[in-house]
Amino acid sequence: MIATIGNYFLLLRKVFSPSGKQKMFWKQVIDEIHQLGFDSIPIVSLVSLFVGAAITIQLQINMDSPWIPIYAVGFATRKAIVMELAPTIIGLILAGKIGSHIASQLGSMRITEQIDAIEVMGVNSASYLILPKIIACLMFNPILIMLSIVAALFGGWAIGVSVGGMTSYEFIYGLQSFPHPFDLAYAIIKTVVFAFFISSISSFYGYTVKGGALEVGRASTKAVVNSSIAIILSNLVLTQLLM
Amino acid sequence: MIEIQHLNKFFGDRQVLFDINLKMMPGKCNLIIGQSGSGKTVLMKTMVGLLAPESGSILFDGRNFVKGNNQELLTSIRREIGMVFQGGALFDSLSVLENVMFPMDMFTKKSRGEKIKRAKDCLQRVDLKGAEKLSPAELSGGMRKRVAIARAIAMAPKYLFCDEPNSGLDPRTSELIDNLIAEITDEYGITTIINTHDMNSVLKIGDTVNFIYEGKLWWQGNGSSILDSDNKEIIHFMEASELTKRLLHNHRDKHLTA
Numbered sequence: 120m121i122a123t124i125g126n127y128f129l130l131l132r133k134v135f136s137p138s139g140k141q142k143m144f145w146k147q148v149i150d151e152i153h154q155l156g157f158d159s160i161p162i163v164s165l166v167s168l169f170v171g172a173a174i175t176i177q178l179q180i181n182m183d184s185p186w187i188p189i190y191a192v193g194f195a196t197r198k199a200i201v202m203e204l205a206p207t208i209i210g211l212i213l214a215g216k217i218g219s220h221i222a223s224q225l226g227s228m229r230i231t232e233q234i235d236a237i238e239v240m241g242v243n244s245a246s247y248l249i250l251p252k253i254i255a256c257l258m259f260n261p262i263l264i265m266l267s268i269v270a271a272l273f274g275g276w277a278i279g280v281s282v283g284g285m286t287s288y289e290f291i292y293g294l295q296s297f298p299h300p301f302d303l304a305y306a307i308i309k310t311v312v313f314a315f316f317i318s319s320i321s322s323f324y325g326y327t328v329k330g331g332a333l334e335v336g337r338a339s340t341k342a343v344v345n346s347s348i349a350i351i352l353s354n355l356v357l358t359q360l361l362m
Numbered sequence: 363m364i365e366i367q368h369l370n371k372f373f374g375d376r377q378v379l380f381d382i383n384l385k386m387m388p389g390k391c392n393l394i395i396g397q398s399g400s401g402k403t404v405l406m407k408t409m410v411g412l413l414a415p416e417s418g419s420i421l422f423d424g425r426n427f428v429k430g431n432n433q434e435l436l437t438s439i440r441r442e443i444g445m446v447f448q449g450g451a452l453f454d455s456l457s458v459l460e461n462v463m464f465p466m467d468m469f470t471k472k473s474r475g476e477k478i479k480r481a482k483d484c485l486q487r488v489d490l491k492g493a494e495k496l497s498p499a500e501l502s503g504g505m506r507k508r509v510a511i512a513r514a515i516a517m518a519p520k521y522l523f524c525d526e527p528n529s530g531l532d533p534r535t536s537e538l539i540d541n542l543i544a545e546i547t548d549e550y551g552i553t554t555i556i557n558t559h560d561m562n563s564v565l566k567i568g569d570t571v572n573f574i575y576e577g578k579l580w581w582q583g584n585g586s587s588i589l590d591s592d593n594k595e596i597i598h599f600m601e602a603s604e605l606t607k608r609l610l611h612n613h614r615d616k617h618l619t620a
């Protein structure tokens with residue numbers, strides 16, 4: 120355990136050490152945004168839409184009281200989605216999707232000696248392969264979270280208006296009441312931290328695979344499990360720090 | 363010239379290379395032979411700094427990167443190295459042409475046109491004209507090896523390392539690859555190091571031959587003197603192939619009658 124964490128930091132040091140030529144760097148980042156970011160749009164939208172709808176229904180059922188104004192449902196939906204659902208739930212989903220992708224890609228490059236081939240050319244393979252993935256996640260995950268927020272609020276609105284017996288006006292009025300821009304900043308800060316954990320932890324497990332195809336599968340599982348743990352623990356810490 | 367002095371390599375408590383001393387000659391095919399598991403790949407990877415030895419020196423024309431774990435020196439030596447890995451190690455997200463261009467993309471300021479031209483020349487050199495657009499998954503084993511060789515020579519290296527360049531290939535294709543490597547070595551005056559357990563290669567292109575047995579340098583010679591060796595392990599190694607076994611016995615008979 121301690122040794123693993125130590126090796127993780129050693130790898131990070133190699134990733135962030137200045138490495139020869141960076142000519143291909145931005146091209147790499149764009150490729151990664153394609154593979155890791157664009158490909159996640161469907162799953163992020165789908166999950167957000169349905170969870171947003173479910174949250175609205177829950178809130179509506181539990182807040183059905185003459186003492187609570189109906190627009191409070193919209194307000195509570197917004198809070199729940201922006202503060203936890205979008206950054207944390209979607210963070211966990213991305214840990215599964217992006218994490219397994221990164222770990223299996225790097226793992227198979229390791230066991231087929233492609234990483235050795237890069238290294239032997241005199242290229243810092245860790246930096247060349249991992250840094251673009253980290254940068255791509257740091258740049259694109261916040262966009263995915265914004266998308267998630269929009270999709271979830273839309274899901275909530277659609278269900279609230281169609282089966283929840285709310286008017287569109289009441290729901291939107293609720294969404295807009297007590298504006299608190301810091302909530303959004305809070306969601307973005309969390310997302311950026313989670314993006315770093317997902318990309319770096321998964322890269323670590325993929326890059327350091329030893330053995331064969333079976334170990335690549337194992338590394339991929341470890342990448343997802345440990346990125347998820349990192350997200351949940353740091354979520355708690357960040358909530359304490361930022362709230 | 364590459365010189366190895368008193369090289370020892372361990373994995374955990376297990377020693378896999380024992381006090382290796384040898385020299386690799388420029389402009390020649392220097393072979394490392396031995397059974398599977400004898401330590402050929404470990405020796406080669408240690409020579410190019412992919413594995414760190416516990417003790418010893420590795421000198422590329424007098425420059426020893428092992429001393430003080432000199433990463434800067436290692437990086438500059440690596441710019442002069444081309445390497446062909448046992449499985450080819452082609453980048454499977456890139457096309458054949460992009461694979462060969464990769465080292466140039468990383469290290470040269472050439473225009474894209476120049477890089478493409480050089481990559482095409484290298485592919486032509488290994489008889490792979492017309493395969494530029496294929497992806498590695500679409501290649502046969504022999505073609506993969508050729509692409510790997512083309513990529514390894516793209517930067518005109520001073521040192522060429524080939525880990526079992528003809529493993530998994532039929533005898534005819536093996537011979538073509540051997541000839542190709544020998545010609546390239548000769549043409550460009552490269553110091554070439556080849557791991558193999560193919561006796562055909564040993565006899566045909568072995569300018570110097572280093573036999574590794576259980577991690578120790580057991581015998582040194584060349585492709586012509588190996589048949590005269592009376593070393594028990596070498597004979598055992600040669601007799602594993604029915605063809606060389608017969609060759610060996612013919613050779614002995616000739617000697618006896620002479």
Ligand SMILES: Nc1ncnc2c1ncn2[C@@H]1O[C@H](COP(=O)(O)OP(=O)(O)OP(=O)(O)O)[C@@H](O)[C@H]1O
Binds near residue numbers: 373397398559
């Ligand atoms: N990363 C590693 N960790 C532990 N042991 C290793 C490692 N790599 C190789 N070995 C051990 O070192 C020994 C030499 O292996 P090596 O791969 O050099 O053999 P080889 O001569 O190249 O065999 P082959 O002809 O099958 O390729 C083997 O016993 C192997 O188990």
Ligand SMILES: [Mg+2]
Binds near residue numbers: 402448
């Ligand atoms: Mg080997």
